[in-house]
Amino acid sequence: MPDSDHAIAATFAPHDHQQCAHRALDEAAARLTEQGARLTPVRRRTLEILLESHRAMGAYEVLDRLAAEGFGRQPPVAYRALEFLVTHGLAHRLQRLNAFAACLHPGHDHHPAFLICRSCDKVAEAAAAPIRDALTAVAAQGGFRVERATIEALGLCATCAAEGVA
Amino acid sequence: MPDSDHAIAATFAPHDHQQCAHRALDEAAARLTEQGARLTPVRRRTLEILLESHRAMGAYEVLDRLAAEGFGRQPPVAYRALEFLVTHGLAHRLQRLNAFAACLHPGHDHHPAFLICRSCDKVAEAAAAPIRDALTAVAAQGGFRVERATIEALGLCATCAAEGVA
């Protein structure tokens, strides 16, 4: 992940989010073309909805939006689109929240660590490599081979801290 | 956590589980006495059920067991007992699995990392300190203050690997 030192701050700090979302959508489309997968209307719209903010959204929250815009109104509609996005590395699932967030760095580290601000609810992706290394090392001492890791932190972002949130 | 190098292997390898479970239950009772909390029949039985194996159990699986033994048969019965155990550090909740596992080291590291074997389904607790340190450091670079971390690894334990599971 390039700019990994700044990616976290960039998520939480005020920024030109129009551009931020637009770039992520473009990257996503590019990656799908590479992979020969189709970015259909529901899928595209689902990704756009996730990209509207840096928050994670529940499947039913996404579904309500899709239904309001003329797409299907049954759970599988949302779950399928979300699963597609996750499978293709364009979105992530947050276990703690039973929710989904758009990936802002498609193509880089597909299994990042997540930083969830308990005040503003925004979610940032952090480089997981050093953390996963530590985990892998601890596990290896017990003979355990790590294949997939879920790393999610709850805490307070710099912006909220600066605003005096305890 | 003492014996942290061996705690993982001890969970997955064959061992005197009677004693293993008994010791955990005794420690749990001792801790509750310290804290002035009550280990009521449902709570005790819930912990015993979790301690029967090193697997994580869903709330409804626990509930079925409790109901069969004459306790209430509505979800809150299980959820309340489980929440009590989690709150008092006697059990852990696994986010990936929507399930609960007894804590084998009550009083030591109350927020361990979890190693979940995809073959035998056993769950081991690993020292989280080095992992959390790496996470905290990465987050700090982005101005994020970590308060709680969820660290869960899916993989293969030494015992299953030795048995030739791919």
Added chain:
DNA sequence: GCGATGGCGTTACTTTATTACATTCAGGTT
């Protein structure tokens, strides 16, 4: 054009979790 495939929509259902409220029980007070 035509069959195969993938995507989308539906209905129906399962699993997981919470809210609200009545009842019981241990502990201390009078």
Added chain:
DNA sequence: AACCTGAATGTAATAAAGTAACGCCATCGC
């Protein structure tokens, strides 16, 4: 002993999250 009180337990009802099964239609390779 009678009484109060708060914690613990039970219930019913409902919400929230997720999946299975099936039909229709569009797109694509032929």
